[in-house]
Amino acid sequence: MAREDEQRSAADVCSLPPAALADRLAMIRSDFAPHVKAQEELPGGRAWEFDAALRERLEELVALERRCCSGLDWRILEITEGRVRLEVRGAGAGDLPALLAATPSAGQASVPASAASRRAPPNRKETPTPSR
Numbered sequence: 001m002a003r004e005d006e007q008r009s010a011a012d013v014c015s016l017p018p019a020a021l022a023d024r025l026a027m028i029r030s031d032f033a034p035h036v037k038a039q040e041e042l043p044g045g046r047a048w049e050f051d052a053a054l055r056e057r058l059e060e061l062v063a064l065e066r067r068c069c070s071g072l073d074w075r076i077l078e079i080t081e082g083r084v085r086l087e088v089r090g091a092g093a094g095d096l097p098a099l100l101a102a103t104p105s106a107g108q109a110s111v112p113a114s115a116a117s118r119r120a121p122p123n124r125k126e127t128p129t130p131s132r
Contacts, residue, residue: 013092016068024064032061037083045073045089055084062086 014021038049050058055076062074065088072090079085 013071013090014069024068028061031057042087042089045087045093047085047087049079049083049085052078052080052082052084058084058086 014024016024032048032050032054035050035054036048037051040047055078058076062076065072065074069092072088072093075087077085077087
């Protein structure tokens with residue numbers, strides 16, 4: 001039942017037909033979820049950190065997602081030499097933990113929005129991800 005709830009939540013902001021949405025969610029879970037290094041709840045969204053080696057694949061994912069979930073703001077930030085951060089914000093973004101992982105697995109860090117808003121922003125450089 002949890003999978004159906006996740007798909008309904010994603011369907012609220014996604015224009016993909018149900019079968020394509022299920023395929024996309026499966027791809028995200030298999031190709032990206034195992035590589036999440038940290039995740040963070042943001043005001044109006046969610047963020048995940050990955051090794052920088054995944055940047056090109058994340059850019060491809062963002063290009064796909066901008067087509068079907070255009071109401072969400074998708075950004076990739078370089079936060080250190082070896083890490084990139086995917087941030088997603090907008091109406092419906094509160095349901096995004098289901099995309100990658102609702103809870104962090106071993107080795108992941110998770111920071112609630114209340115704590116994130118109290119800490120100083122990390123020193124990071126945003127590099128624009130071109131819309132296609």
